[in-house]
Amino acid sequence: MPTPRPVPVPGTYLRSPIGLGRATVSLLGLVIATDLFAVYADLVLYDVTGDLMNGATGGAATGRLDDAETLNSVAGGVQSVALLLCVIVYLCWFWRVRANAGVFAPQAQSMKPGWAIGGWFVPIVSLWYPRRITRDIWDASSPVGARRSYVLVNAWWTLWLLSLLGDRLGTVDYGKADAADQMHSGAYQSMISDGLDIAAGVLAILLVLRLTRMQNEKALAGPGAAPVGV
Template identity: 55%
Template structure:
């Protein structure tokens, strides 16, 4: 019987060690919570806008309605600024976290990454491929980060990506409706569509938090567990 082979570094990468994703993961999750707060503010603004536009569409007039309409427009613009600010801040930290866990995934399992490393960031910004590359990259990271003897299912990642895509298209549809709205009734419909979009964005952010925390936890635990043991041959 031959002697047991020594356990290599992670997945056979000489001297490679993963870097902790815990700090970035917590920061990304916290900022995703800020996105949820901004979306809740936007939902309130959508409801106010929808109610005022509905009154105007029903023929309700008077200075009170016009004052409410002005306040609704100001509220809607403020919600938009809050959403954009939260999104940009979250995007910066989230992409830093994603890059960290992607590099770690190569340490754990260099042969398990189906896309080049550059797509980890670029895949979000290139039209068309951004509809599926980030999901594929996340799944590769997910599988590579799991415990050596464990391969959790993809339901959480797939659910997050589905809801994110729905919210993305719903937002674009709502923006188009707002640009084209030339009556109070059309504005009410646009506000209703934006309410749908913001609600889905909240769900997507909640699922994104769960994905971030799960991958962060899996990588932390896998790093602590050390390299996969190699059984004796004989």
């Protein structure tokens, strides 16, 4: 006897996540590129402050430090712009795949649709709500009867939280920096944070590609009762 397909919630319909998925992947790639630039800027500052700690003095050393701090400021600026653009598009994609998940398997969604956006911004709950919603979307988007694994989801979320923690520690350390050794330590913390962010970004790309593909394939394989929009 064939397995009955879930009944869509009245008034909802599927919409293709492919366009938003591609845009999100592109912007995640841009964020990774700016993080790589930031790592280079951190390395420059780390090298300069290391020389100052070893006794380098004079106008040349001061000029190198000024240049390194300027480079770090530029890197921080482009990182912020890229991240803002990525967040906007990523949330649009996330809302889209959450809406589709509500059509595929409404009973599998443990949270209301509004949390797909609000869950990222509400303090405390933002530490686990987005991951929970992503798992619900994953369950709804998986082929019927397929074995489910959350390795990718869990790895991405762990690295994301670690990158946030590293960024916070690096920001506090650098913000207090008024000597070469403190700036040296702050640059090291920033390199670690940016490296974690790059790793989290790579896994985020894989997650977006996987969920987008799963939803597209499930929509194409399903009955024509729920039309796929553009």
